[in-house]
Each structure stands twice: as C-alpha cells, then as structure tokens.
Amino acid sequence: MADINRQTGAAGGESERAAWLAEMERASRAKQETFMNGIAARLRHPRMTSKPAQPVRGAPDFWRTFDWTPEERVERFEANWRSVGGHTARAKDLAEAGRFIAERAQELSARIIVRQDQAELASLGLESSVPDAEVSVWNADEDVAWKARAAEADIGVVIADQALAYTGTVVVRSAPNKGRSVSLLPTVLFILIPAERLGTRLGEALIPMDEGGRDALPAGVHFITGPSRSSDIENDLTIGVHGPGVVYAVIIG
Amino acid sequence: MSAQKGRATVKERAELALNDEFLVKAVKFTTERLRNGKKNASAEHGNWDEWRERGRQIRLHTIAHLDYYLNLFVENARANGVHVHFADKGEDAVAIAMDIAQRKAAKTVVKSKSMVSEELHLNHALEQIGVEAIETDLGEYIIQLAGEMPSHIVIPAIHKNRYQIADLLSEVAGEKLEADTTVLAGFVRKKLREKFLEADIGMTGCNFAIAETGSMVLFENEGNARMVTTVPKTQITLMGMERIIPSFEDLEVMATLLPRSATGQKLTMYMSAITGPKRTADADGPEEMHIIIVDNGRSLQLGDPEFQELLNCIRCGACLNACPVYRHIGGHAYGSTYSGPIGAVLTPALNKNVAEWDDIANASSLCGACYEACPVKIPLHEMLIYLRRRKVETGNGKAVETAGMKGFAALTGSSAAMKAALAIGKIGQRLVVRGGEIRTKLGPLKGWNSYRVTPSLPRRSFRDRWEKLNREVDADRPQMAPDMKRRMEQIVKERGKGGGGHGGH
Numbered sequence: 117m118a119d120i121n122r123q124t125g126a127a128g129g130e131s132e133r134a135a136w137l138a139e140m141e142r143a144s145r146a147k148q149e150t151f152m153n154g155i156a157a158r159l160r161h162p163r164m165t166s167k168p169a170q171p172v173r174g175a176p177d178f179w180r181t182f183d184w185t186p187e188e189r190v191e192r193f194e195a196n197w198r199s200v201g202g203h204t205a206r207a208k209d210l211a212e213a214g215r216f217i218a219e220r221a222q223e224l225s226a227r228i229i230v231r232q233d234q235a236e237l238a239s240l241g242l243e244s245s246v247p248d249a250e251v252s253v254w255n256a257d258e259d260v261a262w263k264a265r266a267a268e269a270d271i272g273v274v275i276a277d278q279a280l281a282y283t284g285t286v287v288v289r290s291a292p293n294k295g296r297s298v299s300l301l302p303t304v305l306f307i308l309i310p311a312e313r314l315g316t317r318l319g320e321a322l323i324p325m326d327e328g329g330r331d332a333l334p335a336g337v338h339f340i341t342g343p344s345r346s347s348d349i350e351n352d353l354t355i356g357v358h359g360p361g362v363v364y365a366v367i368i369g
Numbered sequence: 370m371s372a373q374k375g376r377a378t379v380k381e382r383a384e385l386a387l388n389d390e391f392l393v394k395a396v397k398f399t400t401e402r403l404r405n406g407k408k409n410a411s412a413e414h415g416n417w418d419e420w421r422e423r424g425r426q427i428r429l430h431t432i433a434h435l436d437y438y439l440n441l442f443v444e445n446a447r448a449n450g451v452h453v454h455f456a457d458k459g460e461d462a463v464a465i466a467m468d469i470a471q472r473k474a475a476k477t478v479v480k481s482k483s484m485v486s487e488e489l490h491l492n493h494a495l496e497q498i499g500v501e502a503i504e505t506d507l508g509e510y511i512i513q514l515a516g517e518m519p520s521h522i523v524i525p526a527i528h529k530n531r532y533q534i535a536d537l538l539s540e541v542a543g544e545k546l547e548a549d550t551t552v553l554a555g556f557v558r559k560k561l562r563e564k565f566l567e568a569d570i571g572m573t574g575c576n577f578a579i580a581e582t583g584s585m586v587l588f589e590n591e592g593n594a595r596m597v598t599t600v601p602k603t604q605i606t607l608m609g610m611e612r613i614i615p616s617f618e619d620l621e622v623m624a625t626l627l628p629r630s631a632t633g634q635k636l637t638m639y640m641s642a643i644t645g646p647k648r649t650a651d652a653d654g655p656e657e658m659h660i661i662i663v664d665n666g667r668s669l670q671l672g673d674p675e676f677q678e679l680l681n682c683i684r685c686g687a688c689l690n691a692c693p694v695y696r697h698i699g700g701h702a703y704g705s706t707y708s709g710p711i712g713a714v715l716t717p718a719l720n721k722n723v724a725e726w727d728d729i730a731n732a733s734s735l736c737g738a739c740y741e742a743c744p745v746k747i748p749l750h751e752m753l754i755y756l757r758r759r760k761v762e763t764g765n766g767k768a769v770e771t772a773g774m775k776g777f778a779a780l781t782g783s784s785a786a787m788k789a790a791l792a793i794g795k796i797g798q799r800l801v802v803r804g805g806e807i808r809t810k811l812g813p814l815k816g817w818n819s820y821r822v823t824p825s826l827p828r829r830s831f832r833d834r835w836e837k838l839n840r841e842v843d844a845d846r847p848q849m850a851p852d853m854k855r856r857m858e859q860i861v862k863e864r865g866k867g868g869g870g871h872g873g874h
C-alpha cells in the first residue's frame with residue numbers, strides 16, 4: 117500500500133540502501149506480530165483486529181455547538197494573538213495588506229523576503245513595492261537550496277489555510293508550493309488570514325483531518341499560536357528562540 | 370558529570386538539592402507561576418472536570434485496546450511511507466537508532482525534547498560511535514552543556530541561573546557573553562541554526578500518535594521540534610508505545626488539556642501534525658522517516674489493575690508543579706528521568722524494581738494534589754500506596770526505626786487520624802485486614818521529617834490539605850534574590866495588563 121509518490125530519493129548506494137530498508141521492514145513486520153500479541157496477552161483478551169466501539173470520542177457535546185459571531189472571532193483572535201506577544205493588523209483587501217507588508221519591510225530594511233507560491237501572495241506585489249529586497253518565491257526554481265534561503269530570509273509571508281479564534285491559532289498545511297520553512301525560519305513572519313477562514317474552535321480544523329483521512333493529509337500540518345518563545349532561562353520570557361520572533365497576523369476582509 | 374546518578378537515596382539527594390538555595394528558589398518560582406497559570410487557564414476555560422473526564426475516558430479506552438490502536442497506527446504510518454520499528458527494551462531502541470545513524474554515516478543529530486530518549490540515555494550511546502547528539506530545546510541545550518539531567522519535565526534547566534548559563538555559553542562562543550537573557554538566547558539561536566542546517570538526522574519524541582491516520586503530533590513553544598522535523602534529511606521519532614490516541618477529533622481534547630496543564634497556555638506556540646516523510650515534490654521535510662516504538666517496561670503495566678492507568682499519562686508535568694515535595698526538593702533529588710509524583714510511580718514501574726526505588730515513593734505526601742492536578746485523572750497518590758504495599762510483600766520492607774517511622778507509629782496510635790488516612794488514601798483492604806503491625810511497617814510518613822514537609826491527615830478533602838501544605842511550604846520559603854524578585858513583579862504586572870503572555874516551555 118506504500119505510495120509511490122512518497123518514495124524518497126537519495127544519492128549514492130541507492131540499491132544498498134533499498135536493500136537495507138527492505139531488510140528492516142521484514143524484521144519490523146515479524147516483530148510487529150509478537151509485539152501486538154504480547155500486548156493482547158497482557159490485556160488478557162484475544163488479539164483485537166476489528167475496530168472497538170469508542171464510547172467517548174473528541175470534545176464534550178456542549179463544546180461542539182459553541183461558536184462565536186464573525187465579529188467576536190476577529191476580536192478574540194486578535195486579543196489572543198497579542199496576549200502571547202504577536203502583532204495584529206486588519207486590511208480590507210490583499211492590496212491593502214500588500215502595502216502594509218511593504219511598509220514594514222522598508223522600515224525594517226529587509227533584504228530577503230520569502231513567500232509561498234500562491235496567487236493571493238503574488239497579488240501583494242511585493243516584488244515591485246519593496247525594490248530594495250530580493251523576493252523569493254518558494255520552490256519556484258529547482259536549483260535553489262530552499263531551506264537555506266528561508267533560513268537567511270528576514271521576512272516570510274504565508275497565507276493561513278484556517279484560523280481559530282478560541283486559542284488564537286493559525287493553521288498552515290504543507291505542499292510543494294507551500295514550504296514548512298517559510299513560516300518557521302525567517303526572523304519576521306506575516307500570516308495573512310482571509311476573514312472567512314477564521315473559525316472558533318480547534319475542532320473545526322481537526323475533525324476534517326479525520327474525515328479526509330490519511331491520503332488527504334500533507335506531510336506537515338502546523339498550528340501556530342504566536343511567536344517562537346522560551347522561558348528556559350530563569351523564567352525570563354524570550355521571543356524568537358528558534359522560530360520567528362515577530363509574527364504579524366493580518367486579517368483580510 | 371551528573372552527580373545525580375550515583376547510588377545515593379532520594380533522601381540524600383534531597384539534602385544535596387536543598388543546599389543549593391538558588392535551586393529551591395527557582396523551582397518554587399517557576400512551579401508556582403506554572404501552577405497559577407494552570408489554575409487560571411483551566412478556570413478560564415471552564416467545565417474543567419468534564420474535559421478531564423473526557424481525556425481520561427479517551428486514554429482509558431485507547432490503552433484498553435492498545436493492540437488494536439497501535440497496530441492501526443503502524444499500518445497507517447507505513448502506508449504514509451514511514452519506516453516503523455519495535456523495541457522491547459531500551460537497548461533495542463538504541464541499537465536501531467545507532468544502525469540508522471551509521472547507515473547514514475551521520476556526524477550530527479539534532480534533537481528536540483524527548484523523554485523517551487532521556488530514558489534510553491541515547492545521547493551517550495551516539496557519542497560512543499562518534500555521532501554528536503545536540504539537544505536543541507533551549508533548556509535542554511543548556512543542561513547538555515553542563516552535563517546534567519533535566520530537573521523538570523517542562524522546564525529542564527529550572528535549576529540554573531543566568532550567570533551559570535552565561536558561563537556555559539561563553540565557553541561555546543569562545544568569548545564572554547553577557548548574562549542577559551536576550552543575548553544568551555540570541556547566541557543559541559544562531560549557534561543552533563548552523564547545527565540544524567548541517568545535521569544529518571533530526572530526532573524527536575512524540576506527544577501523540579494518531580492511530581487512524583498514522584500521524585505523529587508534537588507540542589512545543591520554541592520551534593526547534595519543527596526545525597528538527599523540517600530541515601534534516603532523515604527523521605527519527607522515538608515514541609513510547611502508549612502515546613496513541615484514535616483520532617484528530619480526540620486530539621482536540623488532548624490539545625485542550627495538555628498546554629493548559631503544563632504551562633497555562635491555551636495552546637503551545639506550535640502544534641505540528643506530521644504525516645510521513647516529505648512528498649516527492651515538497652522542497653522541505655525529511656526524505657526518510659523512522660518511528661521507533663518503545664516498550665521498555667511499559668507493557669508491564671498493561672493488565673495490572675493498580676498501575677495500568679500510568680500509561681494514560683500525557684507528560685504535562687502538572688503533578689510536579691502541584692506536589693509540595695517536588696516544589697521543595699526539585700527534580701534531581703528523584704535521581705531518574707521522570708521526577709515528581711509521576712516519576713515516583715513510573716520509575717519503579719518501568720524498572721520493575723520495587724526494592725531499588727522504593728524510597729522515591731516515600732518522597733510524596735499522599736496529599737492527593739497530584740491527582741487533582743492531573744488532566745487525565747491518574748490516581749497517583751493511590752499508586753504510591755500500592756507501591757509501598759508491594760514493597761512490603763516482596764520482602765523489601767525493612768522495618769527501620771527512623772524518626773519518621775516513630776511519628777507514623779504514633780499517628781497510627783491516634784486511630785481517628787489513621788482511619789482518615791486510610792480512607793483518604795484508600796490504602797486498601799489488605800492493609801486493613803493485616804492490622805496495625807503491617808501498617809507501622811508501611812509507614813507512609815517514613816523519612817518525612819527530613820523533607821521538612823509534614824503532611825497532616827485530617828478528615829478533609831484533598832484540596833484542603835493541599836492548600837495547607839502549600840502554606841507550610843511557602844512559609845518556609847527563602848528570600849528571593851532582589852533581581853529575581855523584580856523580574857517576578859514585572860511579570861505579574863504585565864500579566865495584570867493582559868500582555869506579555871508568560872508561560873513557557
């Protein structure tokens with residue numbers, strides 16, 4: 117059942133590597149049986165091979181109907197985002213958002229900007245509005261070391277696939293044109309959130325992940341709730357330890 | 370190297386820890402903040418007990434059908450392109466990880482926080498074959514430089530001050546770094562960035578594994594777990610066999626309980642669901658992904674009516690923050706990977722060695738605060754009593770006449786207090802049946818005086834007693850250093866304004 121499109125490509129010793137992986141898989145499958153049988157024996161039931169009825173699944177019932185109005189969602193999302201040290205902005209459309217980002221980029225004297233390869237982000241027009249910066253479009257060119265490019269970028273620009281007000285969380289899904297690195301490696305991150313993608317509860321993003329099933333899932337689904345932070349040194353809050361320290365959520369519409 | 374790994378008893382280690390004033394202050398300061406953060410977060414969320422019950426039910430169900438759910442996870446993960454491995458013992462997991470590292474001719478491995486890897490002492494093994502294993506979680510990185518063990522599940526470097534940290538990092542930098550948090554964290558960011566980019570392998574733990582899709586889920590605040598799962602070409606994930614939940618729908622409950630219980634956050638800054646290696650056309654993410662499923666004593670709890678619920682633990686650390694003893698003596702005194710109330714039960718359970726670790730079970734007040742704090746309602750306080758009983762039954766109960774023992778004997782003499790103690794702790798029918806002699810041998814108060822926390826055992830709720838213990842511990846609290854106090858006041862002030870957003874990993 118292994119998907120061919122998920123096959124991995126490495127260079128030298130490819131056949132040796134394949135043989136090693138195949139051998140490991142054989143060992144793993146053999147071990148799997150004894151492992152699972154051992155668990156069943158300890159649990160004192162015959163090995164369970166069909167799905168047991170799950171008496172309790174997911175959030176309590178009262179929670180499932182909980183919903184905020186669109187205005188409340190915006191308000192609560194912004195409040196949550198700011199409370200963890202993030203920044204917020206509103207824009208009536210992409211053009212206005214583009215102007216906002218360009219202004220910030222100029223203020224900060226950004227040299228390199230990386231954005232996802234999406235039509236909405238192209239329409240921001242950063243290529244022309246921030247002439248001093250080099251704007252890279254994720255994975256647009258095979259010869260670029262994209263992870264390194266994102267690591268040296270001052271600014272990353274992504275668009276949210278979904279956002280949730282209750283926790284102040286943005287959801288981004290990976291794809292060939294949407295790098296995981298773009299929301300992670302640059303120092304400053306702009307996340308555009310079309311207002312209609314802003315929901316209330318976490319479950320609104322999680323339950324569809326079950327419904328779509330394994331095949332519909334990208335390699336990475338990332339829930340981002342603010343800037344990278346740590347309190348590991350004497351409980352002193354530090355922002356931007358590994359990920360972006362300055363994170364703008366720009367709600368559009 | 371780590372002084373905690375000697376054969377000293379918990380009691381001796383506790384005395385060592387207590388000599389270090391900063392540790393005491395830091396532990397109290399942090400755990401208090403986290404504890405209050407948690408109380409606020411759970412109260413603010415509302416219906417906390419319903420959520421806890423939900424969490425407990427999901428975990429109970431999954432563990433009770435673990436053969437089904439784990440197998441389902443494995444099949445789905447394989448279909449996602451993951452290489453899955455099984456390890457009965459810690460050594461097996463280490464051997465698999467080393468085999469992968471050797472095949473990749475790996476020079477460096479970047480790691481994000483993984484309790485399982487700590488449990489296996491994996492870094493040490495990798496070092497032996499010439500592979501540099503770098504902890505990338507800020508706190509873990511610091512204690513790795515110091516050659517120590519983590520002292521708290523959530524905040525591993527809780528026992529180091531910033532001057533000590535500046536000294537450690539200055540050595541790495543080859544120049545004197547200012548003891549300023551921003552400077553220090555900035556140095557680590559730069560240093561580790563180089564490491565992420567050059568590392569051959571990224572190694573992670575696993576907070577939850579989703580059976581129905583074969584995905585693994587990581588919670589973190591710094592972004593280093595994302596780095597580790599995004600940048601290196603090979604990813605190895607170490608996963609305790611019990612980390613499973615059925616679905617993403619169930620993850621909503623765990624994501625509600627875990628961050629609030631751990632740090633008082635609504636959600637950690639990052640929650641990542643990783644489903645297999647990168648897709649062919651993706652430009653980042655690992656090309657090859659391995660998940661090593663580790664038993665290492667976990668299955669011993671399966672089918673054991675007294676300890677099976679241990680496997681429900683979601684490693685939030687709330688029981689540590691709630692525990693008056695932990696807050697007093699700090700994590701290193703427990704001398705093992707898992708500290709606090711959960712460590713007191715889990716360590717002997719995983720080691721299947723009641724005798725060696727029994728003193729750890731005594732480093733607990735039986736006050737029930739751990740149970741009250743636990744987001745999946747694990748009755749740790751009862752388990753501690755079972756542990757002591759088993760110790761007696763296996764003939765390891767040396768009836769030494771310590772001061773604490775005498776105190777306990779005196780208490781058993783006062784029958785009202787003893788009855789209350791029995792009722793509260795549900796010490797169990799066997800104990801009652803065997804009568805007073807055994808009770809004095811068990812001595813839940815044994816050695817207590819040396820921790821300077823004297824549990825009271827009146828007929829009151831756990832909550833009442835917890836508050837009282839808190840007061841006693843707090844009354845004892847050494848004066849805080851002025852700059853630390855200033856920082857704390859600053860934090861409180863900012864929190865009042867609703868800004869800042871403290872809580873952390």
Ligand code: SF4
Nearest residue numbers: 682683685686688743
């Ligand atoms: S026992 Fe409960 S409170 Fe303690 S770490 Fe585990 S889940 Fe958290």
